[in-house]
Amino acid sequence: MSLNLIAYGLAHILKPGDEIILSEAEHASNVLPWFGIAKNTGAIIKYAPLDPNKGIVTPENLLKVINSKTKIVALAEVTNVLGGSNDSKTLAKIASKLCKQYPKLKGCCYMHRPEDIEKVLRKFPIGDVWGIGRHSKMLASFHIRTAYEFTQMPQEWVHRQMSIVGLRTWKELQGVSCIGFEQMPPEKQQIATTRTFAHNITDLNELHECVAQYASACAVKLRQQQSLCSQLQLFIRTNPHRDDLPQQYESRLVKLPHPTDSTLELAAQAAQLLREIYRPGFEYKRAGVILSDISPRKGMQQELFGNGNREKHDKLMNVLDKLNDTYGKHKVVVAAEGFEPFKMKRDHLSPNYTTDWQSLLKVKCK
Secondary structure (H helix, E strand, O other), X not given: OHHHHHHHHHHHHOOOXXXXXXXXXXXXXXXXXXXXXXXXXXXXXXXXXOOOOOOOOOHHHHHHHOOOOEEEEOOOOEOOOOOOEOOOHHHHHHHHHHHHHOHHHOOOOOOOOHHXXXXXXXXXXXXXXXXXXXXXXXXXXXXXXXXXXXXXXXXHHHHHHHHHHHHHHHHHHOOOOOOOOOOOXXXXXXXXXXXXXEEEEOOHHHHHHHHHHHHHHHHHHHHHOOEEEEEEEEEEEEOOOOOOOOOOEEEEEEEEEEEEOOHHHHHHHHHHHHHHHOOOOOOEEEEEEEEEEEEEOOOOOOOOOOOOOHHHHHHHHHHHHHHHHHHOOOOOOOHHHOOOOOOEOOOOOOOOOOOOHHHOOXXXXX
C-alpha cells in the first residue's frame, strides 16, 4: 500500500517517454505499481542489471541505464529475490548529512568509489557519525577526530572499547552492511485517526458518529501496543478549497483524569470536545482524533484511591477486541459510532493488483 501511494503520488511528474528504473531482482510490490503508472502516463520501464557475483545493483551498472530521460529510480535496500544487500546505512547517513550541509550537491551525494568514500571520511568529524554518540569523547582522547581515523583502528581495539555496537559502525564505514532495518517497529508516541469526509457534514449527530469511530480506532491501536494515553486532542475543519463556503478550523486538547485505553472513555471525551467546538452553519469536511502522552501499560502506577471501573473497562475491552478479531471489524461497536462503518472518499484508490482478479493488468499482444 505504501509503494502504491508513493507511485501514484509521483505520477504527475511523468510524461510519455520518461523512464522509470527498476532492478532485475525487485519484489512484485515494487514492480506492479510502476507498471500501472507507466501504463497511465506513457512512461517506459527499464531495468538496471545485477552484478553476477554480488546479486545487487552496483553503482557502475546503475549509471549505465541512467540518462536525461530518467525520472524515477526505485530500488530495494535488500532484495528478497537473491538476498543481495546494498551499501551500508551508516554511509547513507553520511551522504544525507553532506547533502544538507552543501547546497551545491543539489540534494544528491553519490559515494560509491572507494577513493570518494575515503575523501569524505577523512574530513568527516567522528562525533557526527551516526551511532557514535557518547563514544566521541573517548575517541578524542585517543586522538581520533575523523571517521577515517576511526576506520584505521584495529578491529579488536574497536570491539574492546566500544562493544559489538561500535564494531558494527566501524564495519559500516568500510562499506560492510551490518545494521539492518528494525525487526520490530518502536511503540508510537502519538496515535491519530484523521479522515476527510466523502461529503460535507453539517449535522452534529452525524459528525458525532464519525468522531466516535475515530476515537474507537485510536483506542484499538493503543491496546494493540499495550499502552495508555493521558491526553486527547480533537479537531474539525471545513473544506479549505471551497472559497465560496464559510471557513472554520477548531481544535481542543484535554488532559484525561487518568491514563486509559478504554474506547468508552475516549469516545466520551471526544464527544465532549466536539460539543464545545462545533458551530452550526458550517459544512465540515475533515476531522481527527489524536492521542498523546502515551505510556506503557505494564508498570503503570495505580491511583492512590483506585479507579473502581478500571477492571470492568479492561474486561469489556478485551471481550470487544476478541469479538471483532473473530467475526470481523465493526461487528461490536460503541453505540455512539452508529452501525454504518465510515466510508472514506476513495476516488483515487490504487488498484489491488495482487489481491483482486478484476484489477489484474491486461496485456494485449499484437
